[in-house]
Amino acid sequence: xxxxxxxxxxxxxxxxxxxxxxxxxxxxxxxxxxxxxxxxxxxxxxxxxxxxxxxxxxxxxxxxxxxxxxxxxxxxxxxxxxxxxxxxxxxxxxxxxxxxxxxxxxxxxxxxxxxxxxxxxxxxxxxxxxxxxxxxxxxxxxxxxxxxxxxxx
Numbered sequence: 001x002x003x004x005x006x007x008x009x010x011x012x013x014x015x016x017x018x019x020x021x022x023x024x025x026x027x028x029x030x031x032x033x034x035x036x037x038x039x040x041x042x043x044x045x046x047x048x049x050x051x052x053x054x055x056x057x058x059x060x061x062x063x064x065x066x067x068x069x070x071x072x073x074x075x076x077x078x079x080x081x082x083x084x085x086x087x088x089x090x091x092x093x094x095x096x097x098x099x100x101x102x103x104x105x106x107x108x109x110x111x112x113x114x115x116x117x118x119x120x121x122x123x124x125x126x127x128x129x130x131x132x133x134x135x136x137x138x139x140x141x142x143x144x145x146x147x148x149x150x151x152x153x
Contacts, residue, residue: 002150004037005044005081005111007104007121008052010138015053015070017060026122026139033120033138036151045078046110048103081114094130108133118146 006014013023013030037043050071057067083106090112091105100108104124111119112131119135126137127144136144143151 001042002040002118003042003044003114003116004118004120004150005046005107005114005116005133006049006078007107007119007123008049008056009122010120011045011049011053011074012056015057015074017056019060029139033147033151040153041150043078044081044111044114044116045074046081046107046114047083048106048110050074052103079114081110081116083110084113087113098128098130100124108135118150120147 010030013027014034016027018024018027034043053074054067054071057070058064062070087106087109090109091102094100094109095102095105098105104121107121108119108124108130112133116133119133120138121135122137122139124135126135126140128135134144134146136147138147
């Protein structure tokens with residue numbers, strides 16, 4: 001079964017974080033993609049994304065206990081991907097070589113180390129491939145062929 005990781009922004013939409021008027025549509029799209037992936041893929045939430053999501057929730061005004069509960073629910077819904085020393089060292093190299101933010105590089109490397117084929121992200125370059133993991137923006141009108149194979153397969 002294909003393993004698919006989620007970046008923080010997609011998780012934020014999944015839990016309903018809305019900062020702009022266009023976010024309502026992104027929330028619906030993200031939830032639709034998740035529903036379509038259920039049973040077709042193994043879904044992964046890297047530890048880094050869950051930590052970042054906690055910050056996003058707190059900045060959106062969510063109380064600490066509710067943010068904690070949301071993160072724990074996601075942790076039980078998705079498999080995890082830890083951040084290790086190896087993850088960090090590889091992320092540093094990736095960040096320098098491809099000019100990615102270190103946090104994005106950590107998430108991408110955690111997905112790589114977890115055997116993912118796809119990382120769903122709105123922020124990272126759509127179609128970028130790192131060690132077999134393709135970054136895909138699931139919110140684009142034209143779905144990347146790699147994600148399309150999983151959704152329609």
